[in-house]
Amino acid sequence: MSEVAKIVQLLKSEAIEKQIAGAIVLGELRAKGPGVVEGLAEVLGSGVPLLQVHALDALARVGAKKALPAIFPLLSTSADDVRRAATRAIASVGDDVVPIIKQKMTTATPDERRALDAALAELGGKDAFSALIKGLASSDPEDAKAAALAVRNQVKGADGHKRRSYLAETEKFLDAQKKKKGGSPGAIAAAIKILGYLEDEKTAPLLLAYANDEKQDPSVRQEAIIAFRFALQGDKPSAKVIDALVKAAESSDRTLAQTALHTLGSLKVSEDTAKRLDKVALHPDFERARFVLDLLGRMGGHEAARVLTKVLVTTSDRRYAEAAAAGITGKEDAVPALAKALLETTNPDRAWVIRNVLRPTAKKISSAVRKQILEAALDRLADGERGWEALLDVARDADPDSVAEGLRALAQKLRRGANKEERARSVYQILCKSDRATDEDRYAYAALELARSNRDTRPASRAGDESLRLLGLLLRSGFDVARALKKDRGFELEHLYYVGFHFSELDHPLGEELLEEVVKKGGRAKVAKMAKNKLALSDASL
CATH class of the missing domain: 1.25.10.10 (Leucine-rich Repeat Variant)
Structure with a gap:
């Protein structure tokens, strides 16, 4: 044996x-x-x-x-x-089994048919593929889909000659189904799925025809749209393909729309695509709009930034605004569009939204536009209008030195004007909150606060006096407060007495110096006598 x-x-x-x-x-x-x-x-x-x-x-x-x-x-x-x-x-x-499989197809159960289709797909070759593709016509939708899926692995390993053969057979089948009335949508959808698996950009025109054909069953259009992901994965889609996908994305068929959006997201699209997504970015169906806004954010580029900015400044729906902001925040491409929108908006709330998005990239704003933003902020501030805050914040992030100079000049101008002390005080207050303020700025602010003080010498009143707090800070920084107050023509002896009284209570030398100045210049005036008495009391307590 x-x-x-x-x-x-x-x-x-x-x-x-x-x-x-x-x-x-x-x-x-x-x-x-x-x-x-x-x-x-x-x-x-x-x-x-x-x-x-x-x-x-x-x-x-x-x-x-x-x-x-x-x-x-x-x-x-x-x-x-x-x-x-x-x-x-x-x-x-091998090929010898193809006739046997074709014969068994006629009496096969659904499960057997799927297995026979899988065998044909595994076998490969022109005859086997031809038998499989022709068998789609008599398959139910699920069987046809399973057959198409079985082909995928075989197509991956096929050489150029085999792929061309598969393409010819598939196109031939689709042509026959087109001529035949009442062709099976499931079979057509499966054949289109196979077209996608061939990963051939030459199939794009045929796929486009099916994607645009509103008479086709939604499943057919959906498969055509999905097939673009494979057929065009190495190339940028044409404008016609983009238009077809955008049109489908606006469809009342939500499933078709979502398929189109996901296909758009998978393709290598050009910046010009952003223009076509303008409408969908504000679609009533927020889920569609959010997908497009996310896509635009990933795309980048000036056109995408323009669309995102448009959504940001026109929508009244917080969800859309937040999605647009997420896609545009920190993007340098978006800076020109955002800066322009900030200058043009008259809505303070909208300006604030733009401000939040633009601040991280404010330094990328061109010098000319920076100047415009600062001038707009200062004009509104000078006129007492709303909406200066957002403009000023962005301008400060872009160029803090220029903002400080602008605020200083405005405050000085307002201070010289008639009945504008309160506005000048507000401007100095803003300036003094920045790290670019000087001691002279802080003194000017303190002086304006002192000018409007009620000069009540009772402890509780003095404790809440902003001018005294500011002067105290200046003293600690080494600023010569006494000299500045003595030279300031805007103050009467009563002002000097009030400040002198306060710091005398604190046993600070400034108090004695100012009270002596009041005594010296007050002559027989009541305030001079008050200063003299306060000095005497201070000496007596020592």
Whole structure:
């Protein structure tokens, strides 16, 4: 007895382990000889999945043609591993099995049909693919879809010649379905899915025709739109393709719209695409709009920034504004559009939204526009109008030195004007909150606060006096407050007495110096007598 015959005998053993071992060895040896195929075919009826899988794999190596009658029934088994192994074994027979599969297709159950389609896909080749594609016409939608999915792996490994052959067969099938009234939408959708798997940009015109055809079943249009993701993955889509996708994104069919949006998101689109997304960015269906706003944010570029800015400044819906802001914040491309929008808006709330988005990139604003923003802020501030805050914040982030100079000049101008002390005080207050303020600025602010003080010397009143607090800060910074107050023509002796009284209470030398100045210049005036008395009390307490 030959060695091969001895191994074949293992297939008849009562021990499953020996049968499995025999099947594995016969497959590895690619054994030929009497009883090999017959023995392997016989164990297929064992009902043991592991043994069946190894026997089928062995048949795929030694030659499965004679065992086909025993293999085909396993295509409908519930064991996935066995079904896949049977598919491989049938495909191993080659083109000779195609006529047999076509014949079995006519009486196959849905499960068997899926397995037969998988076998054709596994087999590959023109005849097998032709049989599979033609079989789509008589398949139900789910079977047709499964057949298309089975083709995908085969197409991936196909060379250029095979791909062209597959493309020709698929186009031929679609043409036949077009001429045939009442063609199956499921079959057409499956064929279009296969077109996408071919990853050939030449299919774009045909896909475009189906995507635009509103008479087609939604499933067909949806598959055409999905197919663009594969067909155009290496190329930028044409304007016609973009228009078709945008049109679909606006469709009343929400599923079709979402498919179109996801396809847009997967393609290498140009900046010009942003123009076409303008409408969808404000679509009533917020989920669609949000997807587009996110897409525009990822795209970048001036046109995308323009659309995002438009949404930001026109919408009254907070959700849209927040989504647009998220896509545009920190993007240098967006700076010109945002700066322009900030200058043009008259709505303080909207200006504040723009301000929040623009501040991180404010330094990228051009010098000319910076100047415009600062001038607009100062004009509104000078006139007492609303809306200067957002402009000034952005201008300060862009150029803090220029803002400080502008505020200083405005405050000085207002201070010189008639009845504008209160506005001047407000401007100095803003200036003194920045790190660019000087001691002279702080003194000017303190002086304006002192001018409007009620000069009530009671402790509780003095404790809340802003002018005294500011003068105290200046003293601590080394500023010569006494000299400044003495030279300031805007103050009467009563002002000097009030400040002198306060700091005398604090035992600060400034108090005594100012009170002595009041005594010196007050003559016989009441305030001079008050200062003299306060000095006497201070001396007495020492």
